Amino acid sequence: xxxxxxxxxxxxxxxxxxxxxxxxxxxxxxxxxxxxxxxxxxxxxxxxxxxxxxxxxxxxxxxxxxxxxxxxxxxxxxxxxxxxxxxxxxxxxxxxxxxxxxxxxxxxxxxxxxxxxxxxxxxxxxxxxxxxxxxxxxxxxxxxxxxxxxxxxxxxxxxxxxxxxxxxxxxxxxxxxxxxxxxxxxxxxxxxxxxxxxxxxxxxxxxxxxxxxxxxxxxxxxxxxxxxxxxxxxxxxxxxxxxxxxxxxxxxxxxxxxxxxxxxxxxxxxxxxxxxxxxxxxxxxxxxxxxxxxxxxxxxxxxxxxxxxxxxxxxxxxxxxxxxxxxxxxxxxxxxxxxxxxxxxxxxxxxxxxxxxxxxxxxxxxxxxxxxxxxx
Amino acid sequence: xxxxxxxxxxxxxxxxxxxxxxxxxxxxxxxxxxxxxxxxxxxxxxxxxxxxxxxxxxxxxxxxxxxxxxxxxxxxxxxxxxxxxxxxxxxxxxxxxxxxxxxxxxxxxxxxxxxxxxxxxxxxxxxxxxxxxxxxxxxxxxxxxxxxxxxxxxxxxxxxxxxxxxxxxxxxxxxxxxxxxxxxxxxxxxxxxxxxxxxxxxxxxxxxxxxxxxxxxxxxxxxxxxxxxxxxxxxxxxxxxxxxxxxxxxxxxxxxxxxxxxxxxxxxxxxxxxxxxxxxxxxxxxxxxxxxxxxxxxxxxxxxxxxxxxxxxxxxxxxxxxxxxxxxxxxxxxxxxxxxxxxxxxxxxxxxxxxxxxxxxxxxxxxxxxxxxxxx
Numbered sequence: 001x002x003x004x005x006x007x008x009x010x011x012x013x014x015x016x017x018x019x020x021x022x023x024x025x026x027x028x029x030x031x032x033x034x035x036x037x038x039x040x041x042x043x044x045x046x047x048x049x050x051x052x053x054x055x056x057x058x059x060x061x062x063x064x065x066x067x068x069x070x071x072x073x074x075x076x077x078x079x080x081x082x083x084x085x086x087x088x089x090x091x092x093x094x095x096x097x098x099x100x101x102x103x104x105x106x107x108x109x110x111x112x113x114x115x116x117x118x119x120x121x122x123x124x125x126x127x128x129x130x131x132x133x134x135x136x137x138x139x140x141x142x143x144x145x146x147x148x149x150x151x152x153x154x155x156x157x158x159x160x161x162x163x164x165x166x167x168x169x170x171x172x173x174x175x176x177x178x179x180x181x182x183x184x185x186x187x188x189x190x191x192x193x194x195x196x197x198x199x200x201x202x203x204x205x206x207x208x209x210x211x212x213x214x215x216x217x218x219x220x221x222x223x224x225x226x227x228x229x230x231x232x233x234x235x236x237x238x239x240x241x242x243x244x245x246x247x248x249x250x251x252x253x254x255x256x257x258x259x260x261x262x263x264x265x266x267x268x269x270x271x272x273x274x275x276x277x278x279x280x281x282x283x284x285x286x287x288x289x290x291x292x293x294x295x296x297x298x299x300x301x302x303x304x305x306x307x308x309x310x311x312x313x314x315x316x317x318x319x320x321x322x323x324x325x326x327x328x329x330x331x332x333x334x335x336x337x338x339x340x341x342x343x344x345x346x347x348x349x350x351x352x353x354x355x356x357x358x359x360x361x362x363x364x365x366x367x368x369x370x371x372x373x374x375x376x
Numbered sequence: 377x378x379x380x381x382x383x384x385x386x387x388x389x390x391x392x393x394x395x396x397x398x399x400x401x402x403x404x405x406x407x408x409x410x411x412x413x414x415x416x417x418x419x420x421x422x423x424x425x426x427x428x429x430x431x432x433x434x435x436x437x438x439x440x441x442x443x444x445x446x447x448x449x450x451x452x453x454x455x456x457x458x459x460x461x462x463x464x465x466x467x468x469x470x471x472x473x474x475x476x477x478x479x480x481x482x483x484x485x486x487x488x489x490x491x492x493x494x495x496x497x498x499x500x501x502x503x504x505x506x507x508x509x510x511x512x513x514x515x516x517x518x519x520x521x522x523x524x525x526x527x528x529x530x531x532x533x534x535x536x537x538x539x540x541x542x543x544x545x546x547x548x549x550x551x552x553x554x555x556x557x558x559x560x561x562x563x564x565x566x567x568x569x570x571x572x573x574x575x576x577x578x579x580x581x582x583x584x585x586x587x588x589x590x591x592x593x594x595x596x597x598x599x600x601x602x603x604x605x606x607x608x609x610x611x612x613x614x615x616x617x618x619x620x621x622x623x624x625x626x627x628x629x630x631x632x633x634x635x636x637x638x639x640x641x642x643x644x645x646x647x648x649x650x651x652x653x654x655x656x657x658x659x660x661x662x663x664x665x666x667x668x669x670x671x672x673x674x675x676x677x678x679x680x681x682x683x684x685x686x687x688x689x690x691x692x693x694x695x696x697x698x699x700x701x702x703x704x705x706x707x708x709x710x711x712x713x714x715x716x717x718x719x720x721x722x723x724x725x726x727x728x729x730x731x732x733x734x735x736x737x738x739x740x741x742x743x744x745x746x747x748x749x750x751x752x
Contacts, residue, residue: 003400010401010616021617022398024379025386025569027693058436058571060612063595070592097594187613193401195434195571195615216446216592218473219439236436237563239571239615240386241397317403 003315006346008137008165008292010187010194011336013245014252017191021245028240034232036247041229043250044198047167047190047258048182050174054200055225058239061164061185062090064197067220068131068160068181069094071201071209077128080105080121080157082113085138086322087162091131098215103127109139109325110294112287115147122155129158129180134166138322140285140294140331142170149178158205164188164197168253169265169291169335180205186242189265189291191249191336195242201226265290268334268343271373275347275366279354284329292333294321301357303327309356314349340374379691382722384513384541384668386563386570387712389621390628393567397621404616410608412623417605419626420574423543423566423634424558426550430576431601434615437540437561438466440573443596444507444536444557445470447577447585453504456481456497456533458489461514462698463538467507474591479503485515485701486670488663491523498531505534505556510542514698516661516670516707518546525554534581540564544629545641545667545711556581562618565641565667567625567712571618577602641666644710644719647749651723651742655730660705668709670697677733679703685732690725716750 005012026032044054057063069091073079079100081092084107095102103121107113118130130152135142145161152159158180163172168189174182180202187194201209201222209222218224224235253261272293273283284294297303303320307330310316319331332346347366354361381388402408420430433439445467449455455476457468460483471478479497483489494506506528511518521537528535534556539548544565550558556578562568577585577598585598594600600611629637648669649659660670673679679696683706686692695707708722723742730737 005401005403007403009613010403013401018398018400021569022394024394025381025389025563027381027383027386028570030687030693058434059439059595060434060614062612063435063439066595094594098592185613187401187616193397193615193617194404194613195618216474218470219435219442236438237385237561237570238436239569239618240563241569242571242615242618311406317406 001315003317004342004345005317006333006342007317007319008188008331008333008335009185011191011333012338013191013193014249014337017245017248020248021241023244025240028234028238033240036244037232039247040243040250043247043254047250047253048174048200049172049176050200052174052200052202053226053229054198055222055229056234056238056243057197057199057220058195059197060194061183061197063220064183064185064199065090065162066094067199067222068183069098069100070215070217070220071213071222072129072158072160072181072205073098073100074212074214075099078103078126080118080127080130082118082130082132083107084111084113084133084141084143085109085136087136087138087164088133091162095131110141110284110286112141112143113148115144115151118148119151122151122157127157129160131160134161134163134172135170135289135291137165137292138325140289140292141287142166142289145172145179146177153178158208165291165335166289168258168261170289171262174200186246189336190246191252192246193242195239196246262290265334267374268338268340269293271340271343271370272332272334272347274373275369278369279351279361279366291335292331294329294331296329297327298359301359303330305357306330306353309353310349314352316346316349318346340370343370377691379693380718380721381693382709382718383693383695384564384707384709384711385561387567387709388714389567389569390625390713393621393624396624397617399620401616404610404614409616412620413608416619416623416626419623419630423626423629424550424576425548425552426576428550428576428578429602429605430574431598431605432610432614432619433573433575433596434571435573436570437559437573439596440559440561440575441466441538442470443575443598444559445474445476446591446593446596447589447598448505448534448536448557448581449474449476450588450590451475454479454502456494456503456506458494458506458508459483460487460489460509460517461485461512463512463514463540464509467538486517486660486662488517488519489524491520491527494524495527498527498533503533505536507536510537510539510548511546511665511667513541513668514701516665516668517663518542518665521548521555522553529554534584541667541711542665544634544637546665547638550576562622565712566622567628568622569618571615572622638666641710643750644714644716645669647716647719647746648708648710648723650749651745654745655727655737655742667711668707670705670707672705673703674735677735679706681733682706682729685729686725690728692722692725694722716746719746
């Protein structure tokens with residue numbers, strides 16, 4: 001059975017990226033690898049839309065998030081954490097692990113934070129850093145980081161963004177939006193296996209890390225990473241094969257052009273949502289990201305049955321909900337190496353699965369909407 | 377030009393491992409991946425010679441070392457760090473990053489620690505954990521961990537070992553030698569790309585981590601890793617493609633048999649050293665590891681010239697010294713996916729390079745010793 005992976009990480013990997021990683025390994029202290037590292041650094045700056053250095057860690061995205069917390073904050077700081085789902089919650093857990101006092105702005109899952117609520121908190125008390133999420137992968141919601149960035153600038157508060165699943169899918173402009181630190185991961189819009197995290201760091205945040213932050217750090221130290229990067233090097237043995245694969249993936253993005261990549265994601269998202277509505281299902285996210293579409297499970301159907309059947313009978317791997325949403329929604333990612341016919345396949349498999357499970361649909365109602373959306 | 381990589385990490389990767397990593401990516405929350413994880417866990421226990429759980433982190437070896445420090449120690453603890461080179465130094469830097477008070481046993485590079493010196497320190501003061509290194513990659517020295525383990529047991533002190541480059545090359549028996557925590561990495565004896573670290577943790581160390589340790593941790597938390605491992609899972613997105621490759625590499629080790637793998641490394645080391653001596657060069661390590669051979673650079677020759685020429689003219693990538701030894705020694709690793717003809721090639725390239733650089737040798741004097749050692 002042919003299989004496709006429509007999950008919000010890991011995402012499918014282009015064949016040329018896979019084959020690059022299957023090349024014989026090279027040593028990292030060579031000109032050959034330095035060239036790769038230079039290319040990758042440029043490519044990452046492009047996708048983050050930043051002039052800031054971007055540090056590469058061998059770690060999952062969470063490792064990169066921990067780097068943000070332990071480098072930028074100090075034990076006497078106060079953070080504001082915006083929690084609108086599992087990954088906002090992760091920021092909070094990380095701050096707590098380092099015993100940093102936190103203010104929390106809790107948002108119901110499926111909603112996006114209202115930037116004015118952030119202003120109200122910043123007006124009232126001294127906050128050193130605001131932690132938020134571009135695309136909250138657990139709900140499929142994208143936040144208005146541009147507006148949040150304006151407010152943080154006004155109050156001279158640092159803004160730290162988890163763009164792990166949002167990068168390359170949703171519009172994002174690190175420098176123009178006043179984001180101080182931004183973290184992403186390899187296995188999402190960058191079309192790579194998991195194993196790398198990326199952290200772009202502004203001058204202000206780097207200064208904070210090097211001169212003020214008193215939280216313990218070593219492997220994830222920005223200072224060490226920056227010192228090495230200045231010599232086109234890494235402080236510790238880099239994940240050579242993954243970084244070589246990444247250079248090929250970034251080359252693809254540069255060739256397509258970042259605005260076109262994001263427009264493609266937008267089109268795939270629109271097509272998916274039109275078909276979902278045509279099938280009589282209802283969308284969950286109030287401010288949906290281009291990375292994934294979250295769908296309320298219709299009454300009488302179990303998420304896990306739908307999920308298992310789509311995967312095991314039709315070869316289409318989507319995602320269930322996470323945490324409290326596990327049994328309430330399913331999620332179709334259209335993220336990374338995805339084209340219109342992946343959506344056609346997914347919606348076709350969804351139609352057949354819904355029918356198998358006794359949910360009343362007309363075959364083709366969803367698929368035809370994908371085609372129509374594509375031709376608009 | 378055909379190239380071979382004779383460095384102590386990264387090491388060469390078997391073709392079937394490379395191709396496994398080039399397979400289409402699968403999702404990690406699937407039975408298919410769980411099967412892989414189960415196999416890998418068993419394989420890792422075998423190479424560590426332990427019944428303890430082995431946690432897998434997406435990180436370089438240094439990340440795994442940091443995990444050892446921040447999980448096992450508390451701010452009120454006292455550590456003894458044995459420093460016999462760059463990687464012993466790393467243990468010390470990590471303890472300092474977490475502000476853990478340290479006693480240091482400094483050993484001249486090229487020497488191995490005398491276990492009785494450790495006893496003297498443990499007799500005098502309360503030490504919670506001793507940090508040492510199986511193979512000190514910077515000097516090529518292997519420590520007598522078995523003897524150190526006996527002493528640590530006597531004084532009820534935890535023993536934490538960096539076996540990053542030693543595992544699968546030097547004899548090592550985690551459980552029999554009373555080692556509490558042992559860290560290794562993927563790009564050495566395990567014949568994999570860099571990007572994974574492994575930490576095997578005894579019941580005692582796990583208890584310490586879960587009940588006592590007050591140092592901050594999240595991504596590298598043993599508690600989180602152990603909780604996930606109990607359900608054959610990982611707390612954060614694992615480096616799926618690397619772990620799949622690892623399952624193939626471990627399968628190779630199981631097929632060859634760990635004692636045979638170590639015997640092969642020993643034979644390659646003996647052959648390399650016999651040839652080095654036959655060429656009139658002198659060995660650096662007093663207690664040499666099976667993983668690599670460190671050689672004093674003869675007078676009148678620059679290490680970097682020898683290194684560059686071997687790599688660029690003959691395609692054989694060896695290693696220079698590190699830190700203070702950079703210009704004083706060169707290192708030939710015979711680690712991982714290495715066979716006798718890789719040594720023949722390396723020694724042949726070394727003979728020609730030495731001759732090119734004006735050092736007087738008889739062609740074949742080194743190579744013939746490799747053959748003789750192989751036939752003994």
